[in-house]
Amino acid sequence: MNAAAPALKPRWPLRLARRAVSPALFDFWATRVNPLWTLEQPLARLVSRTAASRDAVTLVLRPNSHWKGMRAGQHVSIGVTIGGRRLIRSYSPTPLDDGTLAITVKAITGGVVSQHLAHEARIGDVVTLDPAFGDMTITADHESLLLLAAGSGITPMRALLRDLAARNMPVVVDLYYWARQRDEFCFVDELMELAAAHPRLHVHFLATRDGTAADPRIDAVSFEGIGPLDQRRVLACGPGGFVEAARARLDGQVASFAAEAFSLPATDASGDAGEVEVHLARSGRTLMLPRNLSVLAGLEAQGVRPPSGCRMGICNTCSCERQSGTTRHLLTGDLTSEPSSPVRLCVNAPGTDLILDL
Ligand SMILES: Cc1cc2nc3c(=O)[nH]c(=O)nc-3n(C[C@H](O)[C@H](O)[C@H](O)COP(=O)(O)OP(=O)(O)OC[C@H]3O[C@@H](n4cnc5c(N)ncnc54)[C@H](O)[C@@H]3O)c2cc1C
Numbered sequence: 001m002n003a004a005a006p007a008l009k010p011r012w013p014l015r016l017a018r019r020a021v022s023p024a025l026f027d028f029w030a031t032r033v034n035p036l037w038t039l040e041q042p043l044a045r046l047v048s049r050t051a052a053s054r055d056a057v058t059l060v061l062r063p064n065s066h067w068k069g070m071r072a073g074q075h076v077s078i079g080v081t082i083g084g085r086r087l088i089r090s091y092s093p094t095p096l097d098d099g100t101l102a103i104t105v106k107a108i109t110g111g112v113v114s115q116h117l118a119h120e121a122r123i124g125d126v127v128t129l130d131p132a133f134g135d136m137t138i139t140a141d142h143e144s145l146l147l148l149a150a151g152s153g154i155t156p157m158r159a160l161l162r163d164l165a166a167r168n169m170p171v172v173v174d175l176y177y178w179a180r181q182r183d184e185f186c187f188v189d190e191l192m193e194l195a196a197a198h199p200r201l202h203v204h205f206l207a208t209r210d211g212t213a214a215d216p217r218i219d220a221v222s223f224e225g226i227g228p229l230d231q232r233r234v235l236a237c238g239p240g241g242f243v244e245a246a247r248a249r250l251d252g253q254v255a256s257f258a259a260e261a262f263s264l265p266a267t268d269a270s271g272d273a274g275e276v277e278v279h280l281a282r283s284g285r286t287l288m289l290p291r292n293l294s295v296l297a298g299l300e301a302q303g304v305r306p307p308s309g310c311r312m313g314i315c316n317t318c319s320c321e322r323q324s325g326t327t328r329h330l331l332t333g334d335l336t337s338e339p340s341s342p343v344r345l346c347v348n349a350p351g352t353d354l355i356l357d358l
């Protein structure tokens with residue numbers, strides 16, 4: 001599937017190696033010979049970087065042969081080593097014809113990984129890839145589409161539009177794309193060229209802070225010009241607040257609504273103020289954590305760093321056993337207090353005192 005970078009082929013020495021040593025030990029030594037040689041782990045090398053907008057960069061990654069490919073619209077957990085620590089974040093790549101993957105990363109103020117990728121990652125750097133997953137994909141070509149993207153939420157839409165263009169745009173598609181200022185839009189020329197080449201595609205750019213449009217926010221846009229909404233499949237992607245607003249505006253009026261939030265809503269007004277006591281059973285530590293932050297964010301703020309990945313409740317990396325107490329899901333508001341059950345620390349806030357198997 002991919003014109004991938006060389007990796008070790010599964011010949012008999014590798015089969016032997018699989019039995020003799022752990023993959024981690026094998027990878028430790030093999031990557032000293034060639035940074036992309038691993039027994040099983042998909043890795044990718046950064047082969048080019050270009051500015052995508054004022055605050056975003058597109059990085060092209062060439063995976064090794066352990067990479068199993070992806071569908072347009074899916075996302076991938078990418079592991080980056082910064083200051084000796086491997087940090088994992090999700091990105092929504094565009095698979096390119098030569099087997100490489102293009103990720104476009106918006107530099108978030110104060111963001112650890114996005115700032116590193118946008119400003120410090122160098123050609124030749126190697127990152128880890130996990131298998132692609134996600135439901136921002138197009139399953140049936142008979143549906144007309146309404147794509148809603150805010151900020152870096154354009155990335156899965158770009159992959160979907162290129163995929164549809166390669167199939168001669170079999171459906172009507174309207175893309176609404178929000179950014180604060182004009183120079184924050186990515187792929188402007190590419191999107192205009194696609195729309196010029198495919199009359200079924202209509203692209204609408206909405207800048208929320210350039211002072212020209214009336215009120216271009218999602219809750220004020222009428223969508224009148226695009227015909228009946230009840231026949232549209234909607235895919236929405238962007239920061240948590242945008243996705244919530246899009247859902248409130250359109251869910252129930254359209255044929256189907258699927259969304260992917262790239263971040264949690266900025267403030268959690270639904271959570272009670274104050275702190276609770278969180279006991280970490282394995283390490284024996286007891287900490288006071290705020291009730292309006294995810295458990296993960298609260299722990300990290302006090303120097304405790306449990307394993308984490310997507311930070312959006314998707315990958316399950318941060319899951320640990322809640323031995324007692326109540327947690328509150330930050331996206332749904334659901335309270336859960338079943339003892340000895342797993343809890344995803346990145347999207348749950350402490351509701352009461354907690355005991356965690358950490
Ligand atoms: C499924 C999925 C796909 C994603 N695809 C992309 C992509 O293609 N391109 C891309 O640039 N990002 C994408 N993201 C976001 C990305 O995973 C990181 O969250 C982002 O790069 C910030 O990471 P960081 O380490 O710099 O910030 P952190 O250090 O983890 O966080 C710093 C602060 O920024 C906030 N924050 C984190 N992400 C965002 C955001 N997107 N918008 C606003 N505030 C944020 C956090 O809540 C926190 O307060 C995706 C996220 C998900 C869940």
Ligand code: FES
Binds near residue numbers: 310
């Ligand atoms: S870090 Fe992925 S589910 Fe929490």
